[in-house]
Amino acid sequence: MEKQFTYRTLSYSDLGHIDYQKAWNLQHEIFNKRLSNEVSDTLLLLEHSNTYTLGKSSNKANLLFSDVELQQKNIAIYNIDRGGDITYHGPGQIVGYPIINLSLWQKDTHKYLRTLEEVIIQTLLEFGVNGERNDDHTGVWVGNNKICAIGIKVSRWITMHGFAFNINTNMDFFNGIIPCGIMDKGVTSLSIELNKNVDLNLVKKKIVNNFCEIFNYNKIVLC
Structure with missing residues (x-):
């Protein structure tokens, strides 16, 4: 008999x-299980090694490092199936992959993106930082600088990919790309905004709490 779960x-x-490859494979595995209702909605939080990912609308010109520089700096490159352009993942950055069934929430990808942004905005507020939306660009911003990139894929109303939230990130790696293909804006991190390193586990806890509250989950199962 098929297992039954609710979106709550x-x-x-x-x-x-x-x-990154291992996490990508895991996303696909969970996606297929969510599609067949073998698992409930799932949120993965993690960190990657130094990696550049290029979304479906990426322009290769936005990758500035040469092949030699990429090899010297030990940066992996992946062409992936999310929306958006090029972005960076690495240690000190919290990456979130929600794999949820939007048909049990709202069948609206734009609403989903805005709600992911709200999770990060509320998390930033708990650290005394005012995060904002930008009318022209997805993600969360502090002034003119992006602190959290967001790129998703939705297939049969099941989501994949998600957000990359800069906490104690080494921002030098952003020098090798034009982040998200946006030339006239910068990037920042929570540690830069607070002028100190931040406890990643504390941030993760706040993200999970805000995610559950904003998406109306009332039960968390550790997996």
């Missing part, structure tokens, strides 16, 4: 530091 139950897993 969220499975959560902190994967720690994980290779």
Whole structure:
């Protein structure tokens, strides 16, 4: 008999530091299980090794480092199936992959994107930082600088990919790209805004709490 779950139950897993390919494979595995209702909606939080990912609308000209520089700096490159342009993942950045069934929430990808932004905005507020939306660009901004990139894929109303929230990120790696293909804006991190390193586990806890509150989950299952 097919297992039954409601969208009010969220499975959560902190994967720690994980290779991008391994996490990508895991996303697809959970996606297929969510599609067949074998698992509940799932949120994965994690960190990657130094990686550039290029979304479906990426322009290769936005990758500034040469192949030699990429090899010297040990940066992996992946062409992936999310929306958006090029972005960076690396240690000190919290990456979130929600794999949820929007047909049990709202069949509206724009609403979903705005709601993901709200999770980050509310999390920033708890640290005394005012995050904002930008009318022209997806993500969360502090002034003219992006602090959280967001790029998703939705297939049969199941979501994949998600957000990349700069916490204690080494911002030098953004010098190798034009982040998200946006030339006239910068990037920032929570540690830059607070002028100190931040406890990643504390940020993760706040993200999960805000995610559950804003998306109306009332039960968390650790997986």
